[in-house]
Amino acid sequence: MRVLSGIQPTGRFHWGNYFGAIRQYIALQDEDESYYFIADLHALTTVRDPEVLRQNVHDAALDLLALGLDPSRATLFVQSDVPEVSELCWLLMTGAPMGLLERCHAYKEKKAKGLSASAGLFTYPVLMAADILAYDSDVVPVGEDQMQHIEVCRDLAASFNHHFGEVFVMPKGKVLDASAKVPGTDGEKMSKSYGNTLEVFEETGPLKKKIMRIVTDSRPMEDPKEPDDDHLYQLYSLFATAAEREEMAALYRRGGFGYGEIKQAVFAAADAYFAEPRARRAELAAQPEKVREILADGASRARKKAGEVLRRAQEACGLK
Numbered sequence: 001m002r003v004l005s006g007i008q009p010t011g012r013f014h015w016g017n018y019f020g021a022i023r024q025y026i027a028l029q030d031e032d033e034s035y036y037f038i039a040d041l042h043a044l045t046t047v048r049d050p051e052v053l054r055q056n057v058h059d060a061a062l063d064l065l066a067l068g069l070d071p072s073r074a075t076l077f078v079q080s081d082v083p084e085v086s087e088l089c090w091l092l093m094t095g096a097p098m099g100l101l102e103r104c105h106a107y108k109e110k111k112a113k114g115l116s117a118s119a120g121l122f123t124y125p126v127l128m129a130a131d132i133l134a135y136d137s138d139v140v141p142v143g144e145d146q147m148q149h150i151e152v153c154r155d156l157a158a159s160f161n162h163h164f165g166e167v168f169v170m171p172k173g174k175v176l177d178a179s180a181k182v183p184g185t186d187g188e189k190m191s192k193s194y195g196n197t198l199e200v201f202e203e204t205g206p207l208k209k210k211i212m213r214i215v216t217d218s219r220p221m222e223d224p225k226e227p228d229d230d231h232l233y234q235l236y237s238l239f240a241t242a243a244e245r246e247e248m249a250a251l252y253r254r255g256g257f258g259y260g261e262i263k264q265a266v267f268a269a270a271d272a273y274f275a276e277p278r279a280r281r282a283e284l285a286a287q288p289e290k291v292r293e294i295l296a297d298g299a300s301r302a303r304k305k306a307g308e309v310l311r312r313a314q315e316a317c318g319l320k
Contacts, residue, residue, distance in 0.1 A: 003031045004137035004171075006039040006079065009056035010046055013063050014197035015270075016182040016190035019238055024141060024176050026068045034074035035135050035302060036064070041079045041086070041127060045120045061291050063201060066281035077298035079131065084306035089123075089130035091313050092156050095163070096126050100155060105148055129153035134306040136169040147173050164316035168309075182238065183231035185214045198235075200274060201281055211267045216259040224255035232262045239269035 005025055013022065028034060038060045040053060047053045057078055069076055079085065101107065104125050110117045128149050132140055133156075140150055150173035157168040183189065184196025191197070198210055214232060219225065227233040227249040237245050248265070251257055284291055314320040 001031050001138045002033040002035070002136060003028045003139045003141065004035040004037075004132060004135050005141050006037040006042070006131055007060065007064075008039045008043045009053065009060040010043050011056065011192050012059060012199045012201065014190055014192070014199050015235075015238065016184070016197070018067065018200050019182050020143065021141075021176055022064065022067055028139075028141060029070060029074040031139075035137070035305075036069060036074055036076050037079045037082075037131065037302070038064075038077070039079045039131070042124065045118060045124065058288075058291070061295055062281055062284050065284055065291070065294065066277045067200070068277070071294045071298060075298045075301045076294060077302045078295055081295070081299035082134070082302045082306050084303060084310045085127075085130045085134045088134050088306070088310050088313060089127045091317060092129055092133075092160065093123060093126050095159050096123075096156055100152060101125060104152065105145070125149050125152040126156065129156045132171050133157055133168045134309050135302065136305070136309060137171045138169065139174050140171050141174040141176050144175050147175065160313070160317075164313075167313050167316045181234055183234050185210060187215065187231040198270075201278060204271065207270070208267050211263050211270075212260070214263060221258050222255050225252045227252040232259060232266060236262065236266045236269060239266075239273040244269075 005021075007017070007021065007025075025036060029036075038057050040057050043053060043056070047056065061076070061078075064076060065071070101122055106124060107117055107122050110121065125148075129152060132150075132153050140153075142150060150171065154170055157170055161167055181189075184191065184194055185198065186194070186196045188194055188196060198207065202210070216232065230252065233248060233252060236248055240248065248262075311320065
């Protein structure tokens with residue numbers, strides 16, 4: 001089974017990125033083959049500063065490697081280092097129905113808000129399909145909101161196969177486990193767009209300040225509280241053992257504590273959890289050439305596979 005997924009370098013990874021996706025990507029790298037790419041071409045629809053994009057790509061590579069992605073067990077590469085994908089995108093674009101793309105969420109939402117949408121955003125699902133099909137991917141782990149793009153990919157692949165023969169493997173989406181709810185500092189879903197994130201590799205001082213400023217309710221200290229309704233408890237639960245969670249839940253139900261105590265516990269648990277990855281990241285940051293070599297090796301392996309698929313598609317539709 002071949003697994004593929006990509007992540008956009010639009011800023012530093014936060015706890016929601018890690019628990020909602022990255023941790024699960026890493027768990028899947030023990031499959032027969034795993035491909036993970038840093039989606040810099042997709043990021044161009046929102047990041048318009050070249051230096052920011054370059055830094056974001058480098059930071060994403062450091063973060064993924066530090067968090068446990070092993071280049072000896074998975075192929076890690078930068079999307080734009082595999083030009084075969086862009087050419088494959090055009091082959092798919094020639095048969096992509098306008099109506100299909102008009103129904104995709106990102107484009108529809110932008111138009112509904114009266115905002116201008118670029119051709120890049122409009123055709124984003126086709127490039128995503130090329131990303132998937134270029135490696136004969138069997139399984140694509142995505143968030144539930146991205147499943148529409150997997151269906152678009154399957155539609156485009158099926159149409160191409162119908163016209164030109166069995167060229168593409170039909171991939172299946174794997175919805176990432178969303179059981180670990182990751183609230184932001186305001187209690188809403190953690191998201192860069194909401195400005196409520198806690199970064200995985202944020203400096204200790206600023207991270208502690210952010211946690212200590214998390215908004216809480218105004219109930220008296222002595223009142224018992226239901227832990228599952230509290231976003232501080234949900235954050236603590238991301239890092240705590242089952243026994244620690246139960247002990248914290250008992251404290252909530254008993255009452256007689258201040259939220260400052262819980263915030264200190266959240267900070268301590270997160271700091272300990274990411275201590276080893278933080279140390280690995282510091283080591284990798286001091287070896288930029290090693291990171292470049294890992295990405296170059298990954299791109300070489302990815303290009304070999306993507307080249308095979310592209311040639312197959314070209315020959316099928318008469319270009320070779």
